[in-house]
Amino acid sequence: MKKNIFLFLMIIILSVNASALTMAPFLKSLIDDVSFQEEVTSSGNSAVTTVMKAFFKGSALESKGAEPEEFYKKVVDQAEESGTLDEVQEILETKVKEGKATPAILFTLSMVYERKGMKREAYKALEKAEKEAKKHPQIAFNLALVYGRKEQLKTSLTGDTIIYHVPPGFAxxxxxxxxxxxxxxxxxxxxxxxxxxxxxxxxxxxxxxxxxxxxxxxxxxxxxxxxxxxxxxxxxxxxxxxxxxxxxxxxxxxxxxxxxxxxxxxxxxxxxxxxxxxxxxxxxxxxxxxxxxxxxxxxxxxxxxxxxxxxxxxxxxxxxxxxxxxxxxxxxxxxxxxxxxxxxxxxxxxxxxxxxxxxxxxxxxxxxx
Missing domain, CATH: 3.90.1580.10 (paralog of FGE (formylglycine-generating enzyme))
Incomplete structure (x- = not known):
């Protein structure tokens, strides 16, 4: 199941356009582990393999084009439209649990949470994204994205329409x-x-x-x-x-x-x-x-x-x-x-x-x- 979602995410990247490869941290965080590379490369000369090869070429990282937030939004849009938002959430949360979360992973996870009405979780994920970006300045990531969305969420959290995601078994x-x-x-x-x-x-x-x-x-x-x-x-x-x-x-x-x-x-x-x-x-x-x-x-x-x-x-x-x-x-x-x-x-x-x-x-x- 997780393999299918990883493939799905790679296909989305292709559907955006090649310039989406400027989203290096997000893409790399999904494919930088050996087990995943072995799974997707076993598909042969597929779209996924093509994306991976393009990504690992240094010139692709210099590509300009789609704004980062637009790319992340596209990923979440497609997940929501295909009914796989829960699976994408699970994959991203697993990365966080394993200590492999990059700022881009956390930023995308915050967007997933927000789509599901989990505004406080979304805000928390943005705080972690900011912390990781400052801890690892060598990772290219636009912190302005985090600051902007944090302000939007902070405004909604101070209103009367807070949606609390209550964990199962809790009140x-x-x-x-x-x-x-x-x-x-x-x-x-x-x-x-x-x-x-x-x-x-x-x-x-x-x-x-x-x-x-x-x-x-x-x-x-x-x-x-x-x-x-x-x-x-x-x-x-x-x-x-x-x-x-x-x-x-x-x-x-x-x-x-x-x-x-x-x-x-x-x-x-x-x-x-x-x-x-x-x-x-x-x-x-x-x-x-x-x-x-x-x-x-x-x-x-x-x-x-x-x-x-x-x-x-x-x-x-x-x-x-x-x-x-x-x-x-x-x-x-x-x-x-x-x-x-x-x-x-x-x-x-x-x-x-x-x-x-x-x-x-x-x-x-x-x-x-």
Missing amino acids: LVKGKDFFIKKIEVTFAEYDEYCTKTGVSKPSDNGWGRGKNPVINVSWFDAVKYCNWLSKEKGLDLCYKIDGENVLCNFDKDGYRLPTEAEWEYAAERGSASNASAGWFLENSAGRPHMAGKLESNKLGVYDMGGNVWEWCWDWYPSSVDDSQDGKYKIVKGGSWSYSGEDITADTRGRLSPGDKNTNTGFRVVLNVR
């Missing part, structure tokens, strides 16, 4: 502009991480795995999972982890634990009664239950009260002196072993970041991009 928390996972991280999700990284799987205490919320995980386990998931999804890592020293860059676009303020805001904005929305001592039969089984709150988020306590980023503050600072992390929401009458959105618990038990898990958040 948008407006007002603070972040996404929160609808359910707590499950054993199935955490077990995948363990399998791929060789980390030991936590015990389920005999209650079952699958869609049950993961338990017996420390705060340190949770932040490591966040970084792994960010890497899996091609996002920037939020956490810099050096043993037990963990720093968070809240400007990154990867997965992280919510701050206490974010957790409370999501709980209060989506408020629902404990009786209908949470597993507590009164109804849990002494164990956690499948995530998302009860009623969601108004945001579409489940189990913000009960089931398992949830790790937050913050240290637990001391109320008398500073002896507690740096010793305990905040947990929120109560659990299956606590009375629902004692739990509200602002109730906080505390645990040492290395603690693991059968009534504590976590959920993750993402910045709006």
Whole structure:
């Protein structure tokens, strides 16, 4: 499938005209890896081979003609008209994930995002294109294109017609502009991480795995999972982890634990009664239950009260002196072993970041991009 899309992109280049070869960075970024060259050259004296040969001739790079933005727009136009916009997006995102993205790749990806109404993603891609162009000045790329489109997107993002691309399984928390996972991280999700990284799987205490919320995980386990998931999804890592020293860059676009303020805001904005929305001592039969089984709150988020306590980023503050600072992390929401009458959105618990038990898990958040 990807081979077909690569061929499609090469044919588009021919359809524009030979002067489109001035778009060297974009073309090169699509064909500079050996595996792709082997695939397309196996087609013989095809149009693709012709384009590749022309590209690798130095004189072609000096050709003048079509404006760069017109070329990128043509590529995206053709992809949209042929119904292959999703496939083109996947190819370009794969390049980004593999660390092979040039400014032109990122610029084109931003146009794909914009066509799909993903304006914040488009803006983020333009920021990355600008960063890459400045980092590698030897790559010929017209930064004026980036600046122009950033201004256009910035104007639309400040209006009332923002289109949020909400990741699957997440809910948008407006007002603070972040996404929160609808359910707590499950054993199935955490077990995948363990399998791929060789980390030991936590015990389920005999209650079952699958869609049950993961338990017996420390705060340190949770932040490591966040970084792994960010890497899996091609996002920037939020956490810099050096043993037990963990720093968070809240400007990154990867997965992280919510701050206490974010957790409370999501709980209060989506408020629902404990009786209908949470597993507590009164109804849990002494164990956690499948995530998302009860009623969601108004945001579409489940189990913000009960089931398992949830790790937050913050240290637990001391109320008398500073002896507690740096010793305990905040947990929120109560659990299956606590009375629902004692739990509200602002109730906080505390645990040492290395603690693991059968009534504590976590959920993750993402910045709006």
